[in-house]
Amino acid sequence: MDEFFFQHYLPNALATKKRGPDDRLTYSKHLAKSFGSLPLSDISSRAVNEWRNKQIAKGLKNSTINKHIDFLMNIIKLAYVWGHVDDQLHIKINIRKLPVGNYTQKFLNETEIRNLLNGCKRSPHPYLYLAVKLLLLTGARVGELRNARWSDIDEHKRIWIVPVSKNGRSREIFLSAESLDTLATVRRESVALGTAHLADGYVFTNPRTETKYDSFYAAWYKVVRSEGLEDVRIHDLRHTYASILINNEVSIYEVQRLLGHSNVTMTQRYAHLLRSKLHEKTELVSKAIENPWN
Template identity: 85%
Template sequence: MFWRKKPEDAAIAVTMDDFFFQQYLPNTLVTKKRGSEDRLTYSKHIAGPFGKLCLNDITSRKVNDWRNKQIEKGLKNSTINKHIDFLMNIIKLAYVWGYLEDQLHVKIDVRKLPIGNYTQKFLSDTEIRRLLTGCKQSPHPYLYLAIKALLLTGARVGELRNARWSDIDAQKRIWTVPVSKSGRSREIFLSTESLDTLMEVRRKSIRLGTSDLPEGYVFTNPRTRTKYDSFYAAWYKVVRAEGLEDVRIHDLRHTYASILINNEVSIYEVQRLLGHSNVTMTQRYAHLLRGKLHEKTELVSKAIEAPWS
């Protein structure tokens, strides 16, 4: 049991931002050694989706959608779990201090993600065909083209959702990401097939009556007339139907990298194509080179074989 405060001035409909900045943060800056990190985490990951909501309006569905968007962005499971714990702690304190009538931290049903056993998933040719076939059959107007574009470019799903037509230079076959995950602009080099896929998106956008103007989003939701918040719901239905539940959208980026490595593209070229700020991040794919490196050693054997044969 815990003692629950009932402040006389507690607002009936206090927003998450109001509670966090006026109540939670001043307290945590005093009681926690690294309280300033809470402010950064909140501003970066929680304020956007929840800040303007009244505390009572936060639901299981909204929290699960937020978790799923973090999965799409490629955040580590352990990081997402920490964000979930942080959000639940804020909500729990709001209840303890009397700013919530209901124990939302108990009622909200959000599954935390497994950690420790996740390994990078690289889709086989068969899995890619199954996935694309399933996406093509989806009623979602853009899922097939979006997933195909991710496979062909190695782009992050957030980069795809935020892409505007002005970012695509069809003549040079360059897609410019104004601000990437690293905080810097980067270029995505488009193959003929990936450019054709984006042009098919444009043709479909015209048919659906969404904008193909330079300032328009490449993937514009025909219902809301703005960019998609997420492809996760449609994606999950497809991978479940195809028996590919262990595949995450971010695994498409891993698959893109693995195809490059297996076709003898150097680790430094892969780094550039993925937009990694340093080669250390690309080294996670180095194990894929082992078979190729064994093949390369045979070149030396053949070169020096003649003198003593």
């Protein structure tokens, strides 16, 4: 398995997948110990189920374990497609995924936003507060923020171009005046930290490694724990951005454009937020008719 992964699967993933480097990390951390030394043809239902149960014992989330199962099956399927095994093991292996339930979206209220931002201000991380503020102001994905370069930002047009978004296409992020002010603060901070001159030009450059941040999660989790917001994920900032727009009567189609969704179906997950507004709108009809039946 190690030989196939590192000599065949990984080079292909690095060349064709945006998240190719993540595959290397996931394999090395979660799959290599259990399967790396096994011949591909010896990977059995029993071995896979035992591996899954070990992940459960480690306390990994069910959704994470299910992603690892899919990853393993994809590797084995590709081995068959490329002729490294004769059997369709990815079909024969009997592995049951774990229940994850329905995901409940989290939208931060004004108090939670204020507490979160104040906690981020107190963090020793040089950019956490500015990064979180920008995520709230723009609805950007955290990966888009980590990969942003100054060359992607047109301050005159107030547009941030994401060259390759989650759906594989470029997209525009529209910048408010406050977003531009926050970016100006980031630029001043990068000058103070001595990273403004670097050729890569990342908006958020780690002063220790002099390249983009791998993540903000370690600092993020310290803050949400200290503020009693343990159930808040960093992606919930994007949900919060959408909820603020909808609650201020921005149409679902405008929200679609602002979030960069390729079709409105993806944006419909926020449609339930419109209900209270729609109830208000029905009163307009009553006022217009002026209750002629009374």
